[in-house]
Amino acid sequence: MTNKEILSGNEAFARGAHEAGVRVASAYPGTPSTEILENIVRYPEIDASWAPNEKVALEVAIGASFGGGRALACMKHVGVNVAADPLFTLSYTGVGGGLALIVADDPEMHSSQDEQDSRNYARFAKVPMLEPADSQECLDFTRLAFELSEQFDTPVMLRSCTRISHGKSIVQPGEPVSGLPEPKLVKNPAKLVMLPGNARVRHPLVEERTVKLSQYGDTAAINSMELRSTEIGIICAGVTWQYVREALPEASTLKLGMVWPLPEKLIRDFAAKIKRLFVVEELDPFIEEQVKAMGIAVTGKEIISRCGELSPGRIREAFSKIGLAEAIHELPLQQTMSLPPRPPNMCPGCPHRGVFYELNRLKAYVTGDIGCYTLGFMPPLNAMDTCVCMGASISNASGIVRVLPPEEQRKVVAVIGDSTFLHTGINSLMEMAWNKSPATVIILDNRITAMTGRQENPASGFTLNSDVAPEVNIPELCRTLGIRYVQVLDPYDLEATHAALQEEMNRPEPSVLITNRPCCLIKGADRFEKGAVLEVDQGNCTGCKACLRIGCPAIEWKPDSENKKGKAFIDANLCTGCTVCQQLCKFNAIGRKK
Amino acid sequence: MSSAITNILLVGVGGQGILLASEILSEAFMLAGYDVKKSEIHGMSQRGGSVVSHVRFGTQVFSPVVPEGEGDIMFGFELLETSRYLSLLRPGATVVVNDFKILPPAVLLGQAVYPEGLADSIRTAFPDTLLVDGQRLAIEAGDLRAANTALLGAVSKRLAITDDIWRQALEKMVPRKALEINLMAFQMGRDLKG
Ligand SMILES: Cc1ncc(C[n+]2csc(CCOP(=O)(O)OP(=O)(O)O)c2C)c(N)n1
Secondary structure, three states: OOOOOOEEEEHHHHHHHHHOOOOOEEEEEEEEOOOOHHOOOOOOOOOEEEEOOOOHHHHHHHHHHHOOEEEEEEHHHHHHHHHHHHHEEEEEOOOOOOOEEEEEOOOOOOOOOOOOOOOOHHHHHOOEEOOOOOHHHHHHHHHHHHHHHHHHHHOEEEEHHHHHHOOOEEEEEOOOOOOOOOOOOOOOOHHHHHOOOOOOOHHHHHHHHHHHHHHHHHHHHOOEEOOEEEEEEEEEEEHHHHHHHHHHEEEEEEEOEEOOOOOHHHHHHHHHOOEEEEEEEOOOOOOHHHHHOOOOOOOOOOOOOOOOOOOOOHHHHHHHOOOOOOOOOOOOOOOOOOOOOOOOOOOOOOOHHHHHHHHHOOOOOEEEOHHHHHHHHOOOOOOOOOOOOOOHHHHHHHHHHHHHHHHHHHOHHHEHHHHHHHHHHHHHHHHHHHHHOEEEEEEOOOOOOOOOOOOOOOOOOOOOOOOEEEOOOOHHHHOOOOOOOEEEEEEOOHHHHHHHHHHHHHHOOOOOEEOOOOOOOOOOOOOOOOOOOEEOOOOOOOOHHHHHHHHOOOEEEEOOOOOOOOOOEEEEEEEOOHHHHHHHHHOOOOOEOO | OOOOOOEEEEEHHHHHHHHHHHHHHHHHHHHOEEEEEEEEOHEEEHOOEEEEEEEEEEOOOOOOOOOOOOOOEEEOOOOOHHHHHHEEEEEEEEEEEEOOOOOHHHHHHHOOOOOHHHHHHHHOOOOOEEEEOOOHHHHHHHOOOEEEEEHHHHHOOOOOOOOHHHHHHHHHHOHHHHHHHHHHHHHHHOOOOO
């Protein structure tokens, strides 16, 4: 038997996939789900790869499942929006080899644009959903998900969240399953071709399946009733169960390992044993509303917020307000000083920085997108005006120009990263070219998916396993989509960037600018190379602060006590020699470090 | 209720090696036979933002996050970030803090000042505060990047874990070629007085 290990939820999901005999795993990165696939790479028997987006990832997994292999897809919560189309129909077709979809929610929006609750997708798509409460359960539930998938002929969703995926706890790994059937082609069009006639046959089976799964849940070990004091009983699941156990150690709990469909009989049994029943759940009143619909009296969102993460403290506070827990003692230290905040920032040498500096100078109206470059919104760059979802920058620009007078149309610039462009931006650019929207698009091609921790993408030249791969030629692709004006530019050259932007903004026709500097965190041949480190000549520095306007973390302003103007300094450990600050200095004060 | 659990918070700035330090800590507690849980937010934090990692150990640990006001030990990699999260600690908690400043954006731009006297104010609120020059120890050990393990060495004295277990945890978690320097930095931190 293998030794115990401390694993993150994501590492444990990967281990679970290995033990379950998964053949194919596909995903698109997204915090906090990204490391599942990155860890699956250590199990060479699994064919694991990044897909350009979540819809494609799920469809790759569906194909592998139809071929008879066990298949896994992983994504963050908003990824399911993109993958929803295949998901809903997959619910009708059912599976060949077992199929699991791991979705990682982000209550509190630590790194997301919304905190949608993916349990709603399970009910909406009529697909069972398991919710692990620690890393051991991430492993065990992944194994179980594949068994249930094959037993009930259904995809199974596994719901994680930031605290589960990025939390670590002790895991006892198990032995991989053996004796799974060999994948092969089996024709079954009545089940797999979802035309109306076939789908009408499948839908009632899906409804029956839900009833059977609910009955399974009544006795399944993953739904467990723990009776302690019968004064208070709490229905909860996942990491929230951990918080409840800590905040209210005396309370009885019904811990649900399967959060959809709910085990109605078990819930009724539990309710009958308890004086006051509660549901404690993060985000939506998902369990609570269903318990209420069973006609059972229960308290939930009356005392627990629908917004943000829970914690033992928040739960104890909610119960102390209704007199069911001791009040929390005063915190020992109230912060009296106001401390300067420390928001994330683009790295020193980031190729995105100069582009936003010039967009700001040109007073562009920037329809933004999601990636490291969204930080261009922050001061002092202040050069982003909208950001909705991946790919939206281009289509938002295309739409906004249609309501604007020509002199305002010129100001509209869409900014999008390479990974995001390939994810869903392509469709938007197709639309822009097709319908001749006179906006400018900048593709910030830093040759990597930087935001989520530097994953390869279809234009980066490598696969998940670091194998050399064909590279999408982004300029040619844009031309093929019908864009007549496509220019590649060096974002470290401010003058050229300014000129190109001005030229394309003035053009009453769609055009695309593509930057060509790699992310400064990717190393290796043909990728980022550090330039000569720069320094400020203190004799020449006049303290004009021009170099501060790019917000580079390597440049520090030190006020000078004698002459109030102060001077700039460059931190040689941080400077990458990108020269953007040097180009801003009119007094020749910035040069190579001697 | 949580008296059987020890709550450690590691705070600082993205890129300071906080995650590795918390991995080594967790590994050591597991090797010592405890239940361990650890939680942190990494996403935006990689880009120079503030980072908090929670490590909890005891006979049985439920929540992966330290309840507010119940932190027993604060392991601070940077003065401002240490000050920012002091409210997570219980009265009388221990603070081991790196005597080191990383200026946040507004300070770099000259729009805000880095507060003076943070070490003193931390010590006033938490008398059991140890100020460590992690950077100096790391340079003495041979590599500035080992500052996190030097600090970990200083923290290690407050925890009932044997030399042998610390060594095993470091050997497991630190990349081979950096191991020797990190073991040395750890020992220098561990040998500090106070
Ligand atoms: C539908 C969806 N999937 C995944 C994510 C997570 N995510 C945010 S930005 C991003 C990609 C950023 O890469 P790129 O566009 O190349 O910009 P960079 O960060 O490299 O500047 C990803 C995967 C998301 N926000 N939405």
